[in-house]
Amino acid sequence: MTSAVAKNDSEKGLARVAQALAGWTEKWFPDAYVVALAGVVVVTVAALANGSSPQMVFDSFGNGFWDLTAFTLQMAMVVLTGYVVATSPPVARLIDRLAAIPRTASSAVSFVALLSTTVSLLNWGLSLVFGGLLARAIARRSDLRVDYRALGAAAFMGLGAVWALGMxxxxxxxxATASSLPPPLLRITGVLDFGTTIFTWQSMVMCVIIIALTVLIAHFSAPRGAAIKTAQDLDVDVHDEPEEVPPRSRPGEWLEYSRILPILAGVLTLGWLISQLLSKPVLTVVSSLNGYLLVFLMLGLVLHGTPRKFLQSVSLAVPATAGILVQFPLYAAMAAILTKAEGRGGQTISGHLAEFFTDIGGGGAFAVVIAIYTVILGIFVPSGGGKWLVEAPYVMQSATDVHMNLGWTVQIYNVAEALPNLINPFFMLPLLAVLKLRARDLVGFTFLQFMFHLPVVLLLVWLLGTTFDFVPPVVPAK
Known part of the structure; x- marks a missing residue:
């Protein structure tokens, strides 16, 4: 009895620390766009201090601002396509069936964590909405009393654990997409297909270990007994009201309510995919970001059945893309200043940072330092793709200099990049809208995950990194 009480008190103590951190971040953390603006200012000041002329800094800022236009749209489409697929009627029916599987409160939380992490390997936007809808469906069950906060945190674990190790x-x-890479970065790394990054056995082993760790922590940290706070306790209505599609009012709308065009579009997409798989290496096809988005967009159209229902879902998804659309140009500008604004001796800030990481040397020390640096930077710059464009020029140059495998360097970044999401609530926003909760309701549980994930991730990038050989980059001909 005494040990049980002590254990319960310890868990309460951890919860108090986590909730205190959640309250601090909610009160003091500025909007991510403000952080991105501040980042541009800091990089500008650093470039001027490095001896760059004001004109060179201004030119780098303006000329680089739109360097990521294509990639910005692609990342916004990742969110949009994930939302559209997750809210389609077939997926909604699947969620209701899955919600009936767990038999206990703890298994319900770990079940949501397992599915959210697994789905995030396909699409992180899909994982957020799918996990949130699954948490709501379980919370609606009258035969099971589950902590709604823990369910919500479990739904976020795909984005907080392994999304960046997936598709x-x-x-x-x-x-993997030469057309999306800024020329300076392309010259350093060449094109790295999925066979050198997410599909290496080392990356897949790391992914399995982290998913298992996530599920275990979710299971054993789920509140029990009187500590449980259900959705009803939190005054959250989890009974979904389906969006009604207005009836057809004029003859010209009949195609909007017909399944003919979505089916034909689906057939065209399937035909294109088969043709690609027959004519190109499989890894080349699955590594294509444009092809990936095409398949997911058309899948959403087919699953919704009619153009009218599909467009209604798209309109609901668009607000979730706002942060990406306005922030990524700032990341592009930062990357341009870092790599193009030359200072004293013709050296850029990117060059100085590359020298710093090169001095660390290769092997485990390099992997661990890059991972820690990525985590720290990610707390203040919550953007996987945008932040990679800021880091990549000097990190990948350093990796080349110390003969660290470039594909594994990308994976070091990927696995470490997910960790700050467990602290910074920026990417929780779409999920919080689905759950009707606040960030402070979830961060207590996600911070607990962070405490366990960080040392495990550092150990994995060090140990698994020793199994790679260095492969010089191959830059495609113009």
Whole structure:
């Protein structure tokens, strides 16, 4: 009895620390756009201090601002396509069936964590909405009393644990798409397909270990007994009211309410995919970001059945893309200043940072330092793809200099990049809208995950990194 009480008190103590951190971040953390603006200012000051002329800094800012236009749209489409697929009627029915599977409160929380992490390997936007809808469906069950906050935190774990090790990894997708890579970065790394990044056995082993760790923590940290706070306790209505599609009012709308065009579009997409798989290497096809988005967009159209229902879902998804659309140009400007604004001796800030990381040397020390640096920077710049474009020029140059495998360097970044999401609530926003909760309701549980994930991730990037050989980059001919 005494040990049980002590254990319960310890868990309450951890919860108090986590909730205190959640309250601090909610009170003091500025909007992510403000952080991005501040980042531009800091990089500008650093470039001027490095000896760059004001004109060179101004030119780098303006000329680089739109360098990521294509990639910005692609990342916004990742969110949009994920939302559209997750809210389609077939997926909604699947969620209701899945919600009936768990038998206990703890297993319900760990079940949501397992599915959210697994789905995030396909699409992180899909994972957020899918996980949130699954949490709501379980919370509606009258035969099971589950902590709604823990369910919500479990729904976020795809984005907080392994999303960047999957198909929608911004860094891996960017490195696999020559047309999306800024020329300075392309010259350093060449094109790295998925076979050198997310599909290496080391990356997949790391992914399995982190998912298992996530599920275990979710299971054993789920509140029990009197500590449980259900959705009803939190005054959250989890009974979904389906969006009604207005009836057809004029003859010209009949195609909007017909399944003919979505079916034909689906057939065309399937035909294109088969043709690509027959004519190109499989890794080349699956590494194509444009092809990936095409398949997910058309899948959403087919699953919704009619253009009218599909467009209604799209209109609901668009607000979730706002942060990406206005922030990524600032990241592009930062990357341009870092890599193009030359200072004393013709050296850029990117060059100085590359020298710093090169001096660390290769092997485990390099992997651990890059991972820690990525975590720290990610707390203040919550953007997987945008932040990679800021980091990549000097990190990948350093990796080349110390003969660290470039594909594994991308994965070091990917696995470490997810960790700040467990602290910074920026990417929780779409999920919070679905759950009707506040960030402070979830961060207590996600911070607990962070405490366990950080040392495990550092150990994995060090140990698994020793199994790679260095492969010189191959830059495609113009």
């Amino acid at each position: 929608s990894s911004s860094a891996a997708q960017l490195q």
